[in-house]
Each structure stands twice: as C-alpha cells, then as structure tokens.
Amino acid sequence: MADLKEYKRDKIDSKFGKIVIDRDLCIGAASCIAVSGVTFELDNENKVIVIDSESVDDDMLFVAAESCPTKAILLFDKSGKQIFPK
Amino acid sequence: MDNYKYLIIGGGVAGSTAAETIRLKDSVASIAIINDELYTLYSRVMLSKPNFFLGQIPFDSVWLKNNEWYKKNNIVFLGGITVVKLDANKKTVILSDNLILGYEKLLIATGVCTRKWNFPGSQKKGIYYLRTLDDGRAIMNAIKIAKRAVTIGGGFISFEMADLLKMAGIDTTMIIRENYFWEPMLDEDSGRMVENALKKNGIKIIYKSEVKEVIGETNVKAVILQDNTKIECDMIICGIGAYCDFGWLADSGLKTNRGILADEYLKTNLPDVWTAGDVAEFNDLILDETIQIGNWVNAREHGRIVALNMVGEHTAFKFVSFYTTQGLGISIAFIGDVRLDKNRLVIKRGSPNKNSYGRIIILDKGVRKEVEGATLINRTSEMTAIAKIIEKNIDVLNKLDKLGDDNFDLKSIA
Numbered sequence: 229m230a231d232l233k234e235y236k237r238d239k240i241d242s243k244f245g246k247i248v249i250d251r252d253l254c255i256g257a258a259s260c261i262a263v264s265g266v267t268f269e270l271d272n273e274n275k276v277i278v279i280d281s282e283s284v285d286d287d288m289l290f291v292a293a294e295s296c297p298t299k300a301i302l303l304f305d306k307s308g309k310q311i312f313p314k
Numbered sequence: 315m316d317n318y319k320y321l322i323i324g325g326g327v328a329g330s331t332a333a334e335t336i337r338l339k340d341s342v343a344s345i346a347i348i349n350d351e352l353y354t355l356y357s358r359v360m361l362s363k364p365n366f367f368l369g370q371i372p373f374d375s376v377w378l379k380n381n382e383w384y385k386k387n388n389i390v391f392l393g394g395i396t397v398v399k400l401d402a403n404k405k406t407v408i409l410s411d412n413l414i415l416g417y418e419k420l421l422i423a424t425g426v427c428t429r430k431w432n433f434p435g436s437q438k439k440g441i442y443y444l445r446t447l448d449d450g451r452a453i454m455n456a457i458k459i460a461k462r463a464v465t466i467g468g469g470f471i472s473f474e475m476a477d478l479l480k481m482a483g484i485d486t487t488m489i490i491r492e493n494y495f496w497e498p499m500l501d502e503d504s505g506r507m508v509e510n511a512l513k514k515n516g517i518k519i520i521y522k523s524e525v526k527e528v529i530g531e532t533n534v535k536a537v538i539l540q541d542n543t544k545i546e547c548d549m550i551i552c553g554i555g556a557y558c559d560f561g562w563l564a565d566s567g568l569k570t571n572r573g574i575l576a577d578e579y580l581k582t583n584l585p586d587v588w589t590a591g592d593v594a595e596f597n598d599l600i601l602d603e604t605i606q607i608g609n610w611v612n613a614r615e616h617g618r619i620v621a622l623n624m625v626g627e628h629t630a631f632k633f634v635s636f637y638t639t640q641g642l643g644i645s646i647a648f649i650g651d652v653r654l655d656k657n658r659l660v661i662k663r664g665s666p667n668k669n670s671y672g673r674i675i676i677l678d679k680g681v682r683k684e685v686e687g688a689t690l691i692n693r694t695s696e697m698t699a700i701a702k703i704i705e706k707n708i709d710v711l712n713k714l715d716k717l718g719d720d721n722f723d724l725k726s727i728a
Contacts, residue, residue, distance in 0.1 A: 253371065256638040256645065257359055261698060262611045270694040272670070274638050274645035297327075297357040297610055298366075299375060 235278040242286050245306035247293075251275045253300035260301060263292040276300065317416035318346045318390070320624060321407065323397050324423035325349030326358060327610060328591030330379060331617030332421055332624070337387045339625045346390035348397060348409065350424070353447050355379040359610045361450035362474040364481045364641065367457070376447070400566040402584045419624050422574055422582075423591040423617065426556040426608060431466070435528030441550045444471055456549045457482045464537055464547040466525060468492050469499075470639050471553025473508065477641030479551075480515045487518040487545050489525055489537070499652055500689055501673060503666045507691050511644040520545075556608060558593055571595050573606040578630040580620040588624055590616035599632045600704060601651050601686065609637040634701040638694055647694045650687030650704045651675070658686065661717045664693060672696060674717050676710065683711045702728035 231251040237244050256274035260267070267289065269279045284292075293301040293312050303312040320336050322329045325347045333345050355378045360366045366376065384391045392409075399408040406416050428443040430436075442453050453475075457463075463479050465472040468490035479486040492498075494505035495512070509519060520539065527538040528550070536546045560570050569575045569583045573595030580588050580596055589596075591613035595606040612635045622629040638647040652675055654660070663672040672690040676683050684707055688700045703710070708727060716722045 252365065255359065255363055256640055256647075256694060257610050258636060258638060258697070259611045259614055262615055262633070265698055265702075269698050270638065270647075272645065272692055272695045274640040274647070274694045295614060297359045297378070298363070298371075 233277070235281040237281045239282045242289075243305055244286060244289060244303050244311070245308070246304040247278055247281050247289070248302040248304065249276050249278065250300045250302060253298045254296075255298055255300075257297050259295040259297060260292040263295050264288055267292060315406070315414050315416055316346075317344070317418070319343040319418045320345045320421070321415060321417035321419070322347045322421045322423060323407070324421075324425060324591065324593075325351070325355060325391065325393070326423065326425050326591060326613065327355065327378075328423040328425075328613040328617040328620075329421065330355040331614050332423065332590060332621040333389050334387070335618050335621030336625055337389065339621070339627070344390075345388070346392060346415070347384075348392045348395050348407075348415075350394070350396045351446050351448075352394040354381060354384065354391060354393070356447055361444060361447065362471060362478070364474070364478040367450075367454055367478050368481055396562075398562050400563055400568065400587075402566050402568070402587060405586065418586065420587045421620060421624065422587065422589045422593060423613075423620075424558075424593050425613075426558050426573075426592045428552070429555040429557050431525075431552060431554065433526065433528075435530070435534070438528055438530055438534045439532055440530070440534035440548060441528070441552065443552050444475070453551065457484060460484050460549040462547045463487075463549045463551065464489060464525075464545055465551045465553065467553035467555070468495050468497065469553055469555075470637075471551070473512075473646075474639060474641060475551045475553065476512055476515075476517050480517060480642065484549075486516075487520065487547070488512070489523050489539065489545075490519060490521050491524050493521055495519070496646075498654070499648060500646075501660070504646075504671060504673065504689055504691050507666050507669070507671060508644060508646065511642040515642045517642075556592070571604075575604065578632075579623045579628065580616060580631055581623065588620050590620040596631065599630060600634055600707075605651070607635045609635065611636065632705075634704045636697055636701055638697065640694075645690075645692050645694045647690040647697050648687070649690070649697055649700050650685070652687040652689050659683070659714075661714060663696075663718060664720050666691075674700065676714075676717075681711070682709045683714065684708070685710055685717075696724050699724035699728040 235247045356376045396410045462485045495508040525537045574589040576596040578597045592608040619631045636649045657678045659676040661674040664670040675687045
C-alpha cells in the first residue's frame, strides 16, 4: 500500500478539493516549498506535509505540484477525480 | 541559417523552466533548446533514488515533459547535440552537427560534468558515474548482477548509491578521502551520525583513503588502495565532484571562473547572454558573494528568474538555496552557506545522542549577527524556518540562546 496523506481543500473558488502527498514518492527535494512555502513544509523524515491547504490560489498550487521532480503531489477536483498528474 | 529569438543551451530543469516561462510571457517568439542528451526533460534527481532504481516506481515516471509539450508550446527541441563554439559578435553558435544557429538572446544552462578518474585501470568496464539518464540506466542494469560494489567519494552520490546498493542486496564498501563523511560540509559529529546509519545497514567505510589502481581484465575485479589494501568488487560508482568544461567558449570573451560568471540578474559579461542552473556562478544577494550552486530547486528558480530578465522584466535572483537527502533511516539537509569561513559562529540544536542534531551557522558582524546557513540531521522540519531567517536577514544578536534551545520554535522569529 502506498503511503498517502490527504489534505482537504475547501476553498470556495477553487477547482481542487483535495491535495494528496505520496510519501513513498516524496524525496524532500522541496521544490514545492520554493514555490509555495505557505502551503508546504518538510517533516523530520524529509517528507512534505501540507500546513495550509487553503491559502494559495489554484494556479500557484498547480505550479507547486508540477514542480515536484517525483510527481509526489496529487491534485483532485471537488468530485474526487485526479487532475494532476494526468 | 536558422535564427531564434531565444536560444537555450541545455534542456535540464533550468533551461526547460526558462523556455516555459518565456512562452508564458511571449506567445509568439521563436524558442529553441539545444540538449546534449537525446531526451526531453526528465527528473534528474530521481536517478539516484532507490525506489526508482529498483523498479518500485515505473521507469516512465522519470519523464517530466514529453515531445507533445514542446510541440504544443512551439518550442524547438534539438536533442543529442552539443554546441562547439560561441561567437558573441556574430550572435551565432556552431553545433556538433556543423549547423550554425543565430540568436537574439542566448541562455547557457548546460549543467556541469562529472569529474572523471584518471589512473591505471580507470577505463575498465564496470566503473559508473551518474549524470545522465543513460548513466542511470547503466547502473540499473549493473546492480541486477553485481555482488560487490565500491563507491568512491563522501558526498550525496555515494550516500544515495549506498542506500540503493544495500536495498539491492549488494555488499558495499565506501572509499572516502576525507576523515569523516561529508567533510567539510558537515561537522564531525554530524558526519559520524551519517556513518552510523551506513554501518548499521552493513555498509563498510574506509576513510582517509584513495584508490591507486583498478584491477581486472576487461571488467573491474578489485580496487587497490594507496596502502595496498585490496577490495574485490564487480562494480564501482564514482561521486567525486563536478567541473565545467569551457573549451567551447574559448575566444568567446565570456568570463568564467569555476562556472560562468553572472550578476544577480544571471546576466553574463556578454551582450544578450545569460546563464542559469548549476553552471552559473552568480552574485548571490543573500550571501553577498559570487557562488555556484548545484541542486534541482536552485536550477528551477534560476530558470524562472533568468527568463523574466531575458524578456525584459528586470528581476534579481534572491533565493535561499537548500538541499536535502534521506535514506538508511537518516535525513540530512543543507541550507544556505554552510562553509565555516572566518567570522562564523556555530550554534548547535539537539544532539547526536538524541539522534537529532542541527548546526546554525552565523556570520559574526560584531554588532550584528546574521544566520548564513545550517545543516540538519533528522530535523528537516526546521528547514523552512531557517531559510526564512536567512532570507529576511534577521539580526540574531539577542537570540543566540534561543537558537540553541532545542525547545524554542524557530518559526516564532522567522
């Protein structure tokens, strides 16, 4: 079983309803943190955690997910369908 | 002769991010990327990760941009080609296939080359370096049959390869020239923590040692160290550093040192020539010195900022660099400048005994004290806060006790 950690996103004007971190894939490259340090942080195992799933807009969140060199950040729409990575 | 408004040499993360950013700003300009490897953008950092190597992640997940992406964004991708000459007066480059291309604006984001060994036997089969996807593939194939491996070097390539070799069930010995792991980037206490993690996993380490000869007929069979110790092995992985080959820039007038020299806008001394990524030796506004940094996050940020400058949006690069790795039950992070130059103080957080140990490196300016960098073992959660403290240039003169207090939350001053 993959080690997945889910974070709900309730932001009203957002198309994303959920951010999922695949902890098996995450290597702590931290490129997402470089894009959005208010959303992401590392824990002591060098894996990314979401500290605030609401504050940034969809564009910024998407760029952060896309910046990940191991595609460890998954984005889902409000109906639960995976939008990224495709 | 084809002319491009934006010509980018290097299709790694710096060059690709630059192309992507330019396209966002200019929907019609011609853009071309010249790449020494045949491949479109892939995840270079994945190449040294065990779960990728051992097939736990599908190989295809290495691709970050496919041919479709370049087509859709109208970016010409010239793979498997190198540049052999730059003529900055004519604003042209000559390619390895003798083609000449003209540019209006040029970005050099070639990355760096792996330093190669040169001594008796160093040309034998079974000696691996790690820079390209093909290098990664070669190692992936080798570990399927290897029984005994030797790694050379005491840095992150050796550390991550040791993790991988251990997971592949290969008997591994590390040969390290220094006195302890990751000297001098880490202090000895931190280095010993890494050593313990390696030893606990059955990896042998030989310090203060170098290989003088590789023996074997066609393939490597063993290495001989300078003290004549013989270690049998059927593969060797070298992580002994990087360098830049600037032969193609001879007579171009481009100023180079270890890297290509650039200001804080990543602009070189030549008109309309910029540089980005590992090859750039740029004026770092945060550290207030010229520095060359080799990691994924820095290269990506470079690519974004240099593109803004190339399209005419004057934007200085200001970013606290960081690098992390983990494996064998230990995590390691480097933030900012960790060199112990003069006028540096070190504040320790946690301790090796607690298996959680950080060092905050402070520049002592007398009346002001500023955090310059940090190394963290099993404390990566503090990375973001420390990066912010460095970025904001906070005076920590009256906070030195707090920085050393393990219970003090660094976020409260970041």
